Amino acid sequence: MNRARGSPGEPGGFAFDAPQGWKTQEDGRFILEWDDRGDTLGVEVLRLPALPGLDDAEDRLAKVWQERIGADWNRVPQNPLVMRRFMSNGARAFFTAAEVRAKNNDRSFRVSLYLVEAGDRLEPLVFIQSFMTPGGLGEAMSASFSWNTSYARVEEALKGVRGSPVGLPLVDDTEVVGHSRYGTSSAAQWVNAYTGGSTMTAVSYSIDYTFGANREFQYKFGGASGQVGAMKFGSEDDQGTWSVKHDVLTLTGAKRTRRYLLIGAARSPEGKRTLYLLQEGQGWSLAPGAIGRDGELYVAVD
The missing domain is CATH 3.40.1000 (Protein Transport Mog1p; Chain A)
Known part of the structure; x- marks a missing residue:
C-alpha cells in the first residue's frame, strides 16, 4: 500500500x-x-x-x-x-x-x-x-x-x-481496479402440517463489477427467486464512473448512484484478490450482525 x-x-x-x-x-x-x-x-x-x-x-x-x-x-x-x-x-x-x-x-x-x-x-x-x-x-x-x-x-x-500516518485512503485504486464477482444463495423447505407435502423456495443472485483504471465501471446483476420449479429470473446492468474518498466507494451510474463502505481488500486463502464492500441500505456499521447482513465479498474473476 x-x-x-x-x-x-x-x-x-x-x-x-x-x-x-x-x-x-x-x-x-x-x-x-x-x-x-x-x-x-x-x-x-x-x-x-x-x-x-x-x-x-x-x-x-x-x-x-x-x-x-x-x-x-x-x-x-x-x-x-x-x-x-x-x-x-x-x-x-x-x-x-x-x-x-x-x-x-x-x-x-x-x-x-x-x-x-x-x-x-x-x-x-x-x-x-x-x-x-x-x-x-x-x-x-x-x-x-x-x-x-x-x-x-x-x-x-x-x-x-x-495511530500514524494519517490522510491515506483505506484502499488503493490499484486494489479496486479489475473484474470481481459476489454471489449468494439460500433455500428453505416448508412442510404442510396437514398433508405432509413439502415445498422448497430459493433465492440466488450474483453481482459482477468491472472497475477500469480509467475510473469507469460496469455493473451486471443476475438473480432467481421463488418456488423451485417455478423460479422467477431477473437481470440488470449499469455503467458509469467510480471514485474513492476516504473509505467510501461511490459508483455514479447512468441508472442510479451506489455507495459502499470499503472494509477490506485482502487476498483469499487461494491467493485471489478480493474487495469487501458494505451496502449503504441500512446504514453503515461494523457490528458483527451488520457485516453479516450487509457485507458483500467480491472475488476477482480470472
Whole structure:
C-alpha cells in the first residue's frame, strides 16, 4: 500500500486512551462489565508486543491470529477474513474477529484482533467480548445474540485509539481496479402440517463489477427467486464512473448512484484478490450482525 501521501499522525506513532469507567487490571488490561437484563456482559482490551515495520500487515495479522489467538482459545478459524478501517484520528488499522471457545470451560467469547499502523510499527490490540447468564442455561446460544450489544463498547474503546500516518485512503485504486464477482444463495423447505407435502423456495443472485483504471465501471446483476420449479429470473446492468474518498466507494451510474463502505481488500486463502464492500441500505456499521447482513465479498474473476 502506498504511504507516500500520508502525514504524521499521533506523536510517537500510537496512543490508546481507555474510556472513563473502565477498570485497569494489574497486567495492563482494561475491562468493563455491566448488567443487561439479568445477564452479565463484558469487554476486555489488551495490548500485545508491537511488530516492527508496516508492510504485509494483512499476512502478519493472520499469523498473529493463528499463533496467539489460536494458542489461547478453542474453535479459532484458521483463515480469518482480514478487514480494514480507520481509527479515530484517521490512521489505518487491519482487523479480524470471530466467536471462539475458552479452553478451560468451553464458554463462548468473541475475540477481535487489530493491527494499527503506528509510525514505524504495527500495534496489536485484542478485544474480548464476554457473556454470562445465571445458571448457564442456553448460554452458548444467548452469547451469540449478545455480541451486537457488547460491540457498542468495543467501538467506544476504539475512539481512544490513534495511530500514524494519517490522510491515506483505506484502499488503493490499484486494489479496486479489475473484474470481481459476489454471489449468494439460500433455500428453505416448508412442510404442510396437514398433508405432509413439502415445498422448497430459493433465492440466488450474483453481482459482477468491472472497475477500469480509467475510473469507469460496469455493473451486471443476475438473480432467481421463488418456488423451485417455478423460479422467477431477473437481470440488470449499469455503467458509469467510480471514485474513492476516504473509505467510501461511490459508483455514479447512468441508472442510479451506489455507495459502499470499503472494509477490506485482502487476498483469499487461494491467493485471489478480493474487495469487501458494505451496502449503504441500512446504514453503515461494523457490528458483527451488520457485516453479516450487509457485507458483500467480491472475488476477482480470472
